[in-house]
Amino acid sequence: xxxxxxxxxxxxxxxxxxxxxxxxxxxxxxxxxxxxxxxxxxxxxxxxxxxxxxxxxxxxxxxxxxxxxxxxxxxxxxxxxxxxxxxxxxxxxxxxxxxxxxxxxxxxxxxxxxxxxxxxxxxxxxxxxxxxxxxxxxxxxxxxxxxxxxxxxxxxxxxxxxxxxxxxxxxxxxxxxxxxxxxxxxxxxxxxxxxxxxxxxxxxxxxxxxxxxxxxxxxxxxxxxxxxxxxxxxxxxxxxxxxxxxxxxxxxxxxxxxxxxxxxxxxxxxxxxxxxxxxxxxxxxxxxxxxxxxxxxxxxxxxxxxxxxxxxxxxxxxxxxxxxxxxxxxxxxxxxxxxxxxxxxxxxxxxxxxxxxxxxxxxxxxxxxxxxxxxxxxxxxxxxxxxxxxxxxxxxxxxx
Amino acid sequence: xxxxxxxxxxxxxxxxxxxxxxxxxxxxxxxxxxxxxxxxxxxxxxxxxxxxxxxxxxxxxxxxxxxxxxxxxxxxxxxxxxxxxxxxxxxxxxxxxxxxxxxxxxxxxxxxxxxxxxxxxxxxxxxxxxxxxxxxxxxxxxxxxxxxxxxxxxxxxxxxxxxxxxxxxxxxxxxxxxxxxxxxxxxxxxxxxxxxxxxxxxxxxxxxxxxxxxxxxxxxxxxxxxxxxxxxxxxxxxxxxxxxxxxxxxxxxxxxxxxxxxxxxxxxxxxxxxxxx
Numbered sequence: 238x239x240x241x242x243x244x245x246x247x248x249x250x251x252x253x254x255x256x257x258x259x260x261x262x263x264x265x266x267x268x269x270x271x272x273x274x275x276x277x278x279x280x281x282x283x284x285x286x287x288x289x290x291x292x293x294x295x296x297x298x299x300x301x302x303x304x305x306x307x308x309x310x311x312x313x314x315x316x317x318x319x320x321x322x323x324x325x326x327x328x329x330x331x332x333x334x335x336x337x338x339x340x341x342x343x344x345x346x347x348x349x350x351x352x353x354x355x356x357x358x359x360x361x362x363x364x365x366x367x368x369x370x371x372x373x374x375x376x377x378x379x380x381x382x383x384x385x386x387x388x389x390x391x392x393x394x395x396x397x398x399x400x401x402x403x404x405x406x407x408x409x410x411x412x413x414x415x416x417x418x419x420x421x422x423x424x425x426x427x428x429x430x431x432x433x434x435x436x437x438x439x440x441x442x443x444x445x446x447x448x449x450x451x452x453x454x455x456x457x458x459x460x461x462x463x464x465x466x467x468x469x470x471x472x473x474x475x476x477x478x479x480x481x482x483x484x485x486x487x488x489x490x491x492x493x494x495x496x497x498x499x500x501x502x503x504x505x506x507x508x509x510x511x512x513x514x515x516x517x518x519x520x521x522x523x524x525x526x527x528x529x530x531x532x533x534x535x536x537x538x539x540x541x542x543x544x545x546x547x548x549x550x551x552x553x554x555x556x557x558x559x560x561x562x563x564x565x566x567x568x569x570x571x572x573x574x575x576x577x578x579x580x581x582x583x584x585x586x587x588x589x590x591x592x593x594x595x596x597x598x599x600x601x602x603x604x605x606x607x608x609x610x611x612x613x614x615x616x617x618x619x620x621x622x623x624x625x626x627x628x629x630x631x632x633x634x635x636x637x
Numbered sequence: 638x639x640x641x642x643x644x645x646x647x648x649x650x651x652x653x654x655x656x657x658x659x660x661x662x663x664x665x666x667x668x669x670x671x672x673x674x675x676x677x678x679x680x681x682x683x684x685x686x687x688x689x690x691x692x693x694x695x696x697x698x699x700x701x702x703x704x705x706x707x708x709x710x711x712x713x714x715x716x717x718x719x720x721x722x723x724x725x726x727x728x729x730x731x732x733x734x735x736x737x738x739x740x741x742x743x744x745x746x747x748x749x750x751x752x753x754x755x756x757x758x759x760x761x762x763x764x765x766x767x768x769x770x771x772x773x774x775x776x777x778x779x780x781x782x783x784x785x786x787x788x789x790x791x792x793x794x795x796x797x798x799x800x801x802x803x804x805x806x807x808x809x810x811x812x813x814x815x816x817x818x819x820x821x822x823x824x825x826x827x828x829x830x831x832x833x834x835x836x837x838x839x840x841x842x843x844x845x846x847x848x849x850x851x852x853x854x855x856x857x858x859x860x861x862x863x864x865x866x867x868x869x870x871x872x873x874x875x876x877x878x879x880x881x882x883x884x885x886x887x888x889x890x891x892x893x894x895x896x897x898x899x900x901x902x903x904x905x906x907x908x909x910x911x912x913x914x
Contacts, residue, residue: 543673545639545699549649571673576839581869581876581914586673619655619703621677621695622670 244556244601248441249390249418249534249592254484255443261487262445265480273477274468283479290486294450297489298435299426306451306469307482311417311438312341314451315384317462317473318413318434319345322382323354325458326411329381335359335367335396336577339415342384343573355379364527365394365578372401382411387419387435391561391574391590392525393534395423399430406431411457417441421492422499422531433457439481443594444488448481498595504532506602507593511535513606518613522584524575533594536561538580539587541623542616547589550612556605561588641700642734648704653711656693665754667746669847669867673840674698674743676706678750680713682758687717694750701733701740708732709747722755724748775821776807776814783821790825798822834906835873842870845905853900858883858892865897868914875901876914889913 245253265286271279273287291302298305308314319342323332334346336358346356357375361367372383383405388395398414405412413434416425421442427435434457439448451473453459459472466474515521520540539547544560551558561572571585580588591605617623641649661679668675674697681691692710696703709729713721726744730736736744773783789795789804798818802809808818825831834842846867855864863883869876877897879889886892890913898911 541670541697543698543702546649546703549646549700553650579869579871586670619652619695620697621657621666621675622697 241555244554244604246591246593246597246601246605247557247559248594249393249590250559251440251446252443252594253596254440254445255488255491257491258444258484258487262480262484265483269479273479286479286483286486287477290482290489293486293493294437294489297420297425297493298437298450298452299428300452301428301455303470304427304452304455306453306472307477307485308449308451308473309447309475309478310449311339311415311436311441312449313462314436314438314449315339315341315413315415316345317451318436318453319349319382319384320462321453321458321460322411322413322434323349324460326381329379331355331357331377331379331381333357333359333372333375333380333383333410335361335385337361337365337389337391337394337574338384338386339390339417342386342415359385361394361577363578363580365389365392365525365574366528367396367401369397369401369404372404376405376408376410380408380410382413384413384415387414387416387425388423388531388534389525389574390418391572391588392528392536392578393418393531393592394525394528395419395530398432402431402433406433418531418534421489421496422503422533424496427452427454439485439488442488442492444485445481448478448485450485495595500532503593503595503597506597506599507533507535507591509599510591510593510602510605511537513602514609517606517610522580524578524580524588533592535591535593536575537589537591538575538584539589539613540584541620542587542613544586544588546616547587547612550616551589551605551608554608554612556608559590559592561585561590639701639737639740641704641737644708644732644734645701645704645736648707648733649700652694652703652707654693654707654714655695657695658691658693663754663758665750665752665757667749667753668698669843670697674702674746676702676746676750678706678709678754680754680758682718687719689713689716689718689721698743698746699740701736702743702746704733705729705736705743705747706750709751713751718755718758721751724751775817776809781807786818786821787825790822791831796822796826834909839870843867846870846875846901849900849904850897853904854897857896861886873906873908873910875909875911877911878914 269283271283273280273283291305294305295302308317330353332346332349332354334342350356359367359371359375383401385396385398385401387398402412411433412431414432415436417436417438418441419425420437433454435452437450440446461472463474468474468477511523514537515523522538524536524538548558548560561575572588575585575588658679658681662682663680665678677695679693680689683690692714694706694710696706712724712732726748729744729747730741775781775783775786786801786807789801793804795801795804798808798815801807801818808815850865850867858864861882863879863881865877865879865883868878883889893911893913901909901911
């Protein structure tokens with residue numbers, strides 16, 4: 238049987254492990270398997286590999302190696318950062334974040350409210366942009382931490398975190414950013430910012446799942462999340478995941494090399510996909526089009542049809558994408574990100590996210606553009622709403 | 638990824654009986670665009686035998702909503718209306734080899750559309766209404782249906798089994814149905830529709846607004862060849878758009894306030910603000 242080609246446009250969900258990364262990790266499973274903490278030559282021989290990986294990650298982020306803590310994932314990094322900031326400042330009971338954060342932050346925020354914290358969730362405009370005046374007004378003497386994502390996972394909209402960090406810093410408030418989607422896609426140089434903490438996830442930048450990073454600026458008060466060991470300078474207990482740390486180091490090195498490609502080749506492909514789809518399919522809306530966006534992300538709504546149905550039809554054609562529709566999550570409400578952008582319910586249900594990587598080709602993009610119109614047409618033919626009603630921009634307000 | 642059966646996928650990929658019968662004998666519509674799923678079922682019925690000879694559907698929704706609609710049409714063609722009326726949502730789900738728990742509402746939508754279509758054919762109020770076994774007789778002594786009990790609870794704000802018996806006689810005979818009436822009361826007061834508007838989730842708000850639009854507003858507007866649809870709800874603020882003859886009509890701004898907003902305020906909450914999307 239011929240192997241079906243996978244048209245992979247779901248890189249914001251997870252990305253393919255780079256071959257160079259897998260190769261670099263390989264020896265650490267069966268040859269270099271020692272525990273780096275062990276008091277023998279074998280354990281000691283691993284230190285240099287951990288140091289190299291830490292340096293490579295620091296280089297990607299414009300940080301110092303001692304500011305890099307390896308964790309198990311982006312979610313652990315987010316939890317660690319938020320709880321650390323609050324435990325280090327027990328007198329302060331106010332936390333500021335945004336309405337469009339990843340659940341890794343929003344769920345913590347909800348829990349904090351139950352524990353007596355006050356939480357401010359900054360709103361976004363119709364393009365998904367923040368107004369930093371809202372941040373300035375939200376900060377009080379009681380504010381312990383601002384946590385603001387660098388780039389949104391659904392729409393790719395980039396927040397002005399460097400400016401936001403300066404504002405927080407000038408008011409004596411710690412600043413954390415979830416850079417899980419930004420790292421490796423847009424340049425980051427922490428040495429030039431006032432960002433105190435930053436989360437990265439390995440599997441979004443061609444390292445494997447199960448490895449993450451928390452950057453903690455030197456001098457930032459810190460309370461560990463996992464305790465029970467001296468690893469990571471006492472900041473994150475648990476035996477070092479050596480193969481994955483090595484893999485993430487290699488992925489960081491590659492990401493640094495490829496950041497130019499992300500912003501030329503990947504951006505061109507995304508723009509080609511966006512232009513192609515909006516031209517080939519009537520009744521679409523690109524979310525966050527007016528905002529600064531990641532070069533790889535396209536969030537697009539199709540009026541009168543539902544996201545899960547679109548995804549399954551795409552899947553039939555070998556195309557992998559995501560949706561912000563309610564049906565894919567099993568909840569009745571569509572994506573909190575699109576809701577915060579006040580995308581009406583009438584088309585928030587038909588949202589599709591296509592996210593690219595350096596491994597996507599122009600042929601793959603053209604294939605998606607070619608296959609999409611028939612899928613939308615088929616679903617609109619089934620939909621009770623699609624006929625006799627105006628599509629976006631086509632006949633709206635026209636008097637019959 | 639949902640754990641859909643092959644049967645769900647098969648009906649999703651090759652849906653049967655898609656479309657709309659021109660001048661149908663019966664129409665059942667449930668759901669809405671803003672709710673995230675909707676089904677319009679049209680039937681052709683042989684008047685002599687009361688049999689469904691043709692059924693077509695149009696569905697907006699996920700794979701299981703489309704599959705449920707498709708399999709429903711297969712199940713009902715050839716049945717008499719009495720036979721069709723007995724179909725439950727569980728039977729629809731079973732015909733698909735089962736549905737994931739969180740997708741069972743898709744089968745309920747199928748059942749409701751069928752009930753609405755049958756009610757439409759039998760001349761019981763317009764096709765766009767949600768019936769959920771309401772015609773079932775609860776009190777067998779006095780032949781009181783669930784619909785009658787519910788209406789009494791709603792109109793009179795009844796809270797106890799005794800009050801229900803006072804108003805409808807139900808439960809006042811042998812008393813065997815008292816447990817069931819208790820449950821109807823409990824469900825009614827736990828129901829979102831009876832909650833305060835401000836406390837509802839967005840989906841609940843949409844549902845109550847859509848109901849008023851279908852029952853009170855659009856029948857009026859349709860006389861002039863137009864209609865209105867809900868675009869969005871944010872807090873107490875409701876955004877609408879006029880369609881058909883109403884779109885671009887000079888007096889639509891007045892209609893928005895004097896008809897649409899008035900109906901929503903009277904029937905749902907006096908603090909509702911309506912504006913053009």
